[in-house]
Amino acid sequence: MSQSVVPGPAKEIAGVAARTGPGAGERFGKAVETSWRPVALLLGCFVVWWAIAAAELVEPYLVPSPGATLDVLTGKTSYLWEHTWVTTYETLLGFAIAVVVGILAAVVMVYSSTVEKTLYPILLFAQVVPKIAIAPLFVVWLGFGITPKVLIAVLIAFFPVVISMVTGLKAVDPEMLQLSATMGAKPWQTFAKIRFPASLPHLFSGLKVAVTLAVTGAVVGEFVGANEGLGYVILQANGNLDTPMLFAGLLVMSLIGVVLFVLVEIAEKLLLPWHASRRDTNVTTSF
Numbered sequence: 001m002s003q004s005v006v007p008g009p010a011k012e013i014a015g016v017a018a019r020t021g022p023g024a025g026e027r028f029g030k031a032v033e034t035s036w037r038p039v040a041l042l043l044g045c046f047v048v049w050w051a052i053a054a055a056e057l058v059e060p061y062l063v064p065s066p067g068a069t070l071d072v073l074t075g076k077t078s079y080l081w082e083h084t085w086v087t088t089y090e091t092l093l094g095f096a097i098a099v100v101v102g103i104l105a106a107v108v109m110v111y112s113s114t115v116e117k118t119l120y121p122i123l124l125f126a127q128v129v130p131k132i133a134i135a136p137l138f139v140v141w142l143g144f145g146i147t148p149k150v151l152i153a154v155l156i157a158f159f160p161v162v163i164s165m166v167t168g169l170k171a172v173d174p175e176m177l178q179l180s181a182t183m184g185a186k187p188w189q190t191f192a193k194i195r196f197p198a199s200l201p202h203l204f205s206g207l208k209v210a211v212t213l214a215v216t217g218a219v220v221g222e223f224v225g226a227n228e229g230l231g232y233v234i235l236q237a238n239g240n241l242d243t244p245m246l247f248a249g250l251l252v253m254s255l256i257g258v259v260l261f262v263l264v265e266i267a268e269k270l271l272l273p274w275h276a277s278r279r280d281t282n283v284t285t286s287f
Contacts, residue, residue, distance in 0.1 A: 064244040072248040084252050086229040090146060090218040091256065094153025095211050101154070102161030102210075103203070107191075109162075110169040127159040132220055139225040149221030149229070156217035157210035164206025168199025204268040211264050212257045219253060230256075 046066065052058055053065035060068070073080065105123075109116040131152050138148035172195050180190045222231025230253045237245035 061241050061243055064247055068244040069247045069251070072244045073251070076245075076248075080233070080248065080252055083228055083230050083233050083249075084256065087215070087218050087222065087231065087253070088256055090149045090221070090229065091153055091211075091214045091260070093146075094150045094217060095157050095214040095260075097150070098154045098157035098161055098210060098214065099207065102158050103165055106162050106165035106169060109166055116166075123159060123162060126155065131156055131217065132223070135221055135224040138221070144225045144227070148224070149218050149226065152221040153214045153217035156220075157214040160206040160209040160213065161203070162206075164202045164209075165199060168202030169195050171202065172198045200272055204264065204272065208261055208264050208268075211260045215253060215257045215260065 049063075050066050052063060053060070105119065109119060135148065135152055138151055142148045142151070176194050176198075177190065180194055185193070218229070219231040219234070222229035223235055226232045230249050234246055234249040234253075237243070237249060
């Protein structure tokens with residue numbers, strides 16, 4: 001007659017102490033510890049900006065005061081929101097296309113050395129070509145709609161995705177691949193169970209870079225030819241010497257990049273709880 005084993009507390013191992021997860025107070029303290037320095041730097045920049053404007057060291061049409069910029073942000077909220085949504089949509093669409101195409105291209109390059117040797121130099125050449133130089137061509141070819149803006153966002157965000165994914169797929173422990181082959185796993189099973197999960201930390205590093213570059217790509221496309229979007233707002237404000245509106249557009253554009261970066265960071269924490277950099281519970285030695 002078999003006996004049922006009731007799970008109990010884990011046994012202690014000599015020389016090793018298990019540290020429990022941090023409580024709410026510890027997590028709050030850690031958040032404060034990691035965030036006070038950038039917050040202090042931003043406040044310092046704001047104070048310098050305010051001091052320059054208050055002392056009238058620079059003409060107001062060159063550097064507006066923080067108050068004038070805030071008045072634009074609060075007084076023209078609907079106008080800015082309308083154009084912010086356009087830029088955000090272009091950014092997200094370009095980023096999504098770059099992620100899908102980039103991952104597929106990376107997988108093909110890793111599994112085919114011929115494709116890698118053929119495609120990699122072309123990708124490098126496309127990356128070093130200034131996008132602001134070829135953006136007018138896309139407007140001529142594709143018109144003034146959303147397509148050229150999305151295409152520029154794709155081109156800028158594509159390279160970090162491909163490079164990080166290729167690096168992640170190649171960084172798998174060869175012993176794990178040998179073990180998988182020994183156990184009779186098929187190539188697609190090895191990819192799904194070993195290669196792809198192991199590449200995710202590298203991929204998310206590339207995604208955090210790519211999502212901020214996608215914002216730049218969308219705005220660059222709007223600079224060249226558009227009648228809506230934050231790039232259009234900034235270009236119009238620059239032509240009219242409306243620096244408060246220009247600064248407001250720059251702040252909103254920066255905020256889009258920060259928010260998207262944080263969203264990718266949150267997705268990384270949710271999808272990669274097993275990664276060493278995301279563990280809340282650590283094991284430390286007492287030697």
